[in-house]
Amino acid sequence: MQEIERQTLDYSCGAAALAILLRLYFDHPVEEQDVLADIITRLPKPELADRIKHGFSMLDLKQGHHPGPCAAGRCPAGPHSSTLA
Template identity: 45%
Template sequence: MHLAGQFAAPPSDRIKRIEPAMDAKTPFVILLAFTLALGPTHAARAADIRFGNVLPTGEVYRAKITSLREARFTGIVPQATDFSCGAAALATLLKYAYDIEVDEWTVMAGMLAKADPGKVEKQGFSLLDIKQYVEGLGMRGRGYKVSEQRLRSLRVPGIVLLDTKGYKHFVVLKRIAGDRVYLADPALGNKTLAFNDFMAAWPSKAVFVVIGSGFNRNSV
C-alpha cells in the first residue's frame, strides 16, 4: 500500500508542548516525565568505530555502526512505558507521515491534559484520547470499520488496536502487500504479519486515520 495525497506544509507553530496545570494529575505527569528522561536503559546506540592501519596512507577510517535496535526502530517513535503505545503510535504517524517534529512526551502530555491519568496508567490511552489530541492540532481523526477489501485498498497509514491473547496494543498499519501486513510497532519495531494472522489479532476491524495538511506520501 502506498501513501497518497498532496497538502500544503503544516504551520511550524502547530505543535506546542502542553504543560498540565498543578492538580491531581501532576504527580503522575512528573513521574512520567522522569521515566521518559531516563529512557530505555537497555537501548543500544549507534557509534563511530575507528580503524587504524587500514588505509595505505595510515589515515584513520571511521565507520558508522547502527545497532540492531536502531535498525529495527527506523521510522518509529518507540514507546517508553507499558501504557504509552497509543501515544507512541500517534507520534510515529505525525512525525513520519506528516513531517511534524513531535516526540512521545509531547503527545502524552497533551493527551493527559484531558484524560484520567489513573485510567491511563491501568488501561493506556484510548482512541478517544488520540482523537481529541489530533483535533487539538487542527487536524481530523476518524475511525472506520473496514472490510477486508476496503482494508487492502487503503492508501494512508492508520492506527489499529491489536488483541493478542488478551494483550491489547496500538500499532501503525503502514501498508499491505500481497499476504504480508507491514506494521510499525512502538514496542517491537518494524515487523510483518501474515494477512490471516493480522486479521485474527484485529477483532475490532477498525482503523483510525489522521487527515490534515502536510501529508508525506513517501513516508511509509
C-alpha cells in the same frame, strides 16, 4: 527502520504510534512525550489512573490538541496517500 522508536511507558503505545505517524508521514515534529503531555493535562485524576492501568483510548488520542497537520481533527492527505487505495 531507523526512525522507529520504542514506546517509553507500558501504556503509551498509542501515543508513540501517533507521534511516529505525525512525524514521519506528515513531517510534523512531535514526540511521544508531547502527545502524552497533552492527554495527561486534559484528563481528571480518576480517568488518568484508569488510563495508566488500561491504556489510552483512540478517543483520547483523537481529542488531543496537536498543532500541525491534523489540527481540528482533519488530517490532509499525506505524501503517500495515492498508495493507500
